[in-house]
Amino acid sequence: MTRESYVNLACLAGLILIPLWAHVSDEPFTITLATRAVILALAALGLNIALGIGGLVSFGHAVFFGIGGYAMGILAHHAQNYTPIAEWPFLIEGTKSMPIIWLLATVVSGIVAFLIGLLSLRTTGVYFIMITLAFGQMLFFFSISWAEYGGEDGLAIYVRNGFPGLNTLVPLQFYGLCLAILLLALAFQWRLAKSPFGLALNAARQVPNRVKAVGLNPFKLQLVAFTISGMITGLAGALFADLNRFVSPTMFSWQLSGEFIVFIIIGGTARLFGPVIGAALFVIIEHVLGGISDYWHIWFGFLLLGIVLFGKGGVIGLLAGGAKAHD
Amino acid sequence: MTDVILETRGLRKAFGALQATDDVSIALRPGEIHAIIGPNGAGKSTLIGQICGSLAPDSGQVFLAGQDVTGKDTAQRAQAGLGRTFQISQLAMEDTVMQNVLLGALGKSAAPWRFFGAVLNDKALRKSAMAALERVGLADEQARVTAELSHGQRRQLEVAVALTLQPKAFVMDEPMAGLGAEGSARLTKLLDGLRHEAPILLVEHDMDAVFALADRISVLVSGQIIATGTVDEIRTDTRVREAYLGDEA
Numbered sequence: 001m002t003r004e005s006y007v008n009l010a011c012l013a014g015l016i017l018i019p020l021w022a023h024v025s026d027e028p029f030t031i032t033l034a035t036r037a038v039i040l041a042l043a044a045l046g047l048n049i050a051l052g053i054g055g056l057v058s059f060g061h062a063v064f065f066g067i068g069g070y071a072m073g074i075l076a077h078h079a080q081n082y083t084p085i086a087e088w089p090f091l092i093e094g095t096k097s098m099p100i101i102w103l104l105a106t107v108v109s110g111i112v113a114f115l116i117g118l119l120s121l122r123t124t125g126v127y128f129i130m131i132t133l134a135f136g137q138m139l140f141f142f143s144i145s146w147a148e149y150g151g152e153d154g155l156a157i158y159v160r161n162g163f164p165g166l167n168t169l170v171p172l173q174f175y176g177l178c179l180a181i182l183l184l185a186l187a188f189q190w191r192l193a194k195s196p197f198g199l200a201l202n203a204a205r206q207v208p209n210r211v212k213a214v215g216l217n218p219f220k221l222q223l224v225a226f227t228i229s230g231m232i233t234g235l236a237g238a239l240f241a242d243l244n245r246f247v248s249p250t251m252f253s254w255q256l257s258g259e260f261i262v263f264i265i266i267g268g269t270a271r272l273f274g275p276v277i278g279a280a281l282f283v284i285i286e287h288v289l290g291g292i293s294d295y296w297h298i299w300f301g302f303l304l305l306g307i308v309l310f311g312k313g314g315v316i317g318l319l320a321g322g323a324k325a326h327d
Numbered sequence: 328m329t330d331v332i333l334e335t336r337g338l339r340k341a342f343g344a345l346q347a348t349d350d351v352s353i354a355l356r357p358g359e360i361h362a363i364i365g366p367n368g369a370g371k372s373t374l375i376g377q378i379c380g381s382l383a384p385d386s387g388q389v390f391l392a393g394q395d396v397t398g399k400d401t402a403q404r405a406q407a408g409l410g411r412t413f414q415i416s417q418l419a420m421e422d423t424v425m426q427n428v429l430l431g432a433l434g435k436s437a438a439p440w441r442f443f444g445a446v447l448n449d450k451a452l453r454k455s456a457m458a459a460l461e462r463v464g465l466a467d468e469q470a471r472v473t474a475e476l477s478h479g480q481r482r483q484l485e486v487a488v489a490l491t492l493q494p495k496a497f498v499m500d501e502p503m504a505g506l507g508a509e510g511s512a513r514l515t516k517l518l519d520g521l522r523h524e525a526p527i528l529l530v531e532h533d534m535d536a537v538f539a540l541a542d543r544i545s546v547l548v549s550g551q552i553i554a555t556g557t558v559d560e561i562r563t564d565t566r567v568r569e570a571y572l573g574d575e576a
Contacts, residue, residue: 188442196446200439203419203430210417213379214434214492215405221439 004320008273015179015276023172031171032243037283038178039239044263044275045185046232051261052270053193054225055205060116060132061260063139064230066252067112068105068237070143073155073247075101080158098163098177101238109234110227117226121219133254140252154248161242168242178239182276185232190272192228201225233260266307268314277315331390332357332526333409333496338377338387340370347373348384349550355496355526360518362529362537365547366570371530372414374547375500378528379411380404392495406437410494410525412485414501420474424465427473427484428456431491459490463517479510486517494525503533515539538562546570 015038022030043065050056078085078094086092095101120131144152160168168174192198204211204218211218241247250256259282266281267274285303289296311318333355340348347370355361365371376382378389380401388397396404405411418427425447432452433439446452460466463483468476476484482502489497502518503511515536521527522542531537537544538558545555548570554561561567 191443191445194445194447195443196433196439196441196449196452198442199422199426199430199446200433202422203426206419206421207417209381209401209413210419210430210488211434212381212401213405213411213413213417214431214488215402215437216430216434216439217400217402224440 002320004271004316007316007319011273011276011280014280015182019172019175019179028171031175033283033287035171035175035178035243036240037280038175038182038276039236039243040259040263040283041276041279042178042182042185042239043233043236044260044267044279045182045189046229046234046236047260048229048264048270048275049189049192049232050222050226050229051264052274053198053205054201054222054229056121056222056226056229057129057261058132058226058229059129059254059257059261060134060136061230061233062252062254062256063116063132063136064109064113064233065237065240065256065260066139066143066247066249067109068234068239069241069247069251070149070155070237071105071108071234072101072161072238072241073157074149075104076157076161077149077155096159096161098161098168098238098242101161101242102235105234105238106231109237110231113227113230113234114223116230117223121222121226133257136252136254136257140249140254143249143252150248152249154246154250157241157245157247160245174243178243181235181239186272186276193272197221197224262304264314266304266314268316271314271316274314274316281315330356332392333378333498333528334390335374335378336388336390338374338384338389340373340377340382340384346550348377351387351547351550351552353528353545353552353555355528357526358523359542360522360527360529360540362531362541362544363547364531364534364537364544369547370550371547372500373550375411375498375530378498379409405434405492405494408492408495409498410489410492410496411498412489412500412502414504414530416481416485418473418481418484418488420472422473423469424460424471424473424476424484425456425469428459428487428491429453431459431488432456435492455491455493459487462490463487464513478505479507479513482506482510482514483517486514486521490521496525497521497527498530499527500530501532502529503531503536506533511536 019031019034047058047061050058075094076096079096084091084093116135120128123131149155162168163177166173166177200216201221204221208218237251263275263278263282267278285300289299307314331354336352338348338351351374363371377384380399388395391407391409396407429446429452432455460469463486465480465483465487502514511533518527518540541558543555543557544561545552546567553570554564554567
C-alpha cells in the first residue's frame with residue numbers, strides 16, 4: 001500500500017467515526033457540519049473528474065450544483081403546495097421522493113453540462129475558464145429573475161424529502177445517505193481513473209496531439225468527462241438543497257464555483273480523496289475561524305496561499321509525497 | 328491503386344504570399360522507405376501536417392490505401408491506418424512507458440468508452456502494447472515513468488506507439504532528431520526492419536540515415552518536389568546538388 005492509501009483510509013475512518021461519535025455524544029450540529037462537508041466533497045469530486053483527470057478548469061461548476069438544487073426545490077415546492085408543475089401536454093406533479101429528485105437532478109445537469117461542454121470545449125486555457133464562468137453567471141441571473149420560484153429570495157422547503165426506509169429528518173440517517181453516495185462516487189472515480197477511458201482522458205490533458213494521432217478524439221473524451229462531472233456535481237446540489245431545506249441563487253454563484261476549485265487545490269489535484277480533504281478542511285475552518293471573526297476568509301486565503309506555494313500536491317501531497325503514476 | 332499505399336496529388340498550401348506547399352505529388356509504395364529531404368523552410372512540416380490531417384490543403388488530395396482521406400481529421404486518418412511519429416516527442420510524460428503504448432493499442436481498438444475495467448489488466452491491449460515495446464527494445468522499461476527516459480528511449484517509444492496502431496503506412500517526422508551516433512544507428516536498424524510491415528514516409532535531416540534507409544528520395548525545395556529517385560539518382564542529380572546537398576555530396 002502506498003502512503004496515499006493510508007491517508008485515504010484515515011480519511012474514510014474519520015468520515016465514519018466522527019459523526020458516530022457526534023451521535024453518541026448528542027452533538028447533532030457536528031453531524032450537520034459533517035453532512036455539509038460530505039456534500040461539498042461530492043460536488044468537488046464531480047469537478048475533479050473534469051479538472052483533475054481531464055485538466056478542464058471549469059469556473060462554472062456551480063451551474064450544475066444550482067441545477068441540482070433547483071431540481072429539488074421545484075419538485076418539492078410543487079409537492080408541498082399541491083400544485084402541478086405542468087398540466088399540458090400531460091400532468092406533471094411535484095415529488096418529495098429523493099430518488100426521483102436525484103434522477104432528475106443528474107439527468108438535467110448532464111444535459112446542460114453536455115451543451116455547455118459542446119460550446120466551451122472548443123476553447124482552452126483562460127478562455128475555457130472565462131466561458132464556463134459566463135455560463136455560470138447567466139444561470140445565476142436567470143435564477144434571480146425567475147420570480148415563480150422565489151427569485152432572489154429562493155425557495156424554502158418545509159420538510160426534508162424522503163428516502164424509502166429511512167427517516168431523513170434524523171441527522172445521522174441523512175448523513176449516512178450522503179456518505180453512501182460519496183463513497184459510491186469515490187469508487188466510481190477510482191475505477192474511472194484506471195479505466196481505458198481514464199487513460200485516454202489523462203493523455204488528452206497531457207498530449208492532445210498524441211491522442212489524435214492514435215485515432216482518438218480529445219474533444220469527445222473531454223465532452224463525456226465534462227458531462228459526467230456535471231452530473232455528479234448536480235447530484236450534490238440536490239443533496240445540498242435538501243440539507244438546508246432551502247435553495248436560492250447563491251447556489252449558482254461564481255464564488256461557489258471558485259470554492260469547488262479551492263477544495264481540489266487544498267486536497268490535491270487529481271487525488272482521489274483530494275476534494276474530500278479539501279471540503280472537510282474548508283468546513284472546519286469556516287466553522288472555527290468563522291466563530292472568531294467575520295473576516296475569516298482572509299486567514300483562509302493565507303492558508304490557501306501556503307498550500308499553493310509550499311505543497312504542490314495539496315494536503316495529500318504534503319502527507320503522502322509526490323504523485324505516482326498509477327501502477 | 329493497389330501499388331500505392333499513401334499518395335498526395337497536387338497538394339497546395341499557402342500562408343499569405345508564401346507558397347509553403349506547391350503542387351506536391353508523392354507516392355509511397357508497399358515495402359519502401361521513401362525519404363523526403365530538403366533544406367530548412369522547404370515546407371516539410373507543412374507537408375506532413377497536410378498528410379496527417381492537422382493542416383487543410385488549399386487544394387489537392389491525400390489518398391490512403393486508395394481511399395480519399397483529404398476531408399478527414401487526424402484521428403480519422405489514424406483509424407484509417409496512418410501511424411505517425413512526431414519531430415518533438417508527443418508522449419504522456421506523467422504516465423508510464425506501458426501506459427503510453429497502451430494508449431496506442433486503445434486507439435487501435437477504437438473502444439475508449441469503457442469506464443470500469445482497469446486498462447492495465449486488459450489482456451488484448453497489453454499483448455499488443457508489449458509486442459511493440461519488445462520490438463523497439465523498451466520491454467524492460469515498461470514500468471518507468473516516461474519523463475525519466477533518456478531522449479533516445481523517448482524516440483524509440485514514439486515508434487512503439489505508432490507500431491501499436493498496426494498502420495498501413497508510417498509517417499515519421501525526423502525520428503532521429505537529437506539522437507547521437509549510437510542512438511541513430513539503433514533506430515536506423517529498427518526502421519530498416521519495419522518497411523516490410525508498412526512502408527515509411529520518412530522526413531529526416533540525418534543524411535547518413537536517409538542514405539542507409541531510403542529506397543527512394545524526394546527532394547523538397549521551396550514547397551516543390553524538384554526530384555524523386557533512388558539514392559544514387561539523387562546523389563548525382565545536378566539540381567539537387569545545387570539546391571540542397573551543396574558541397575556535402
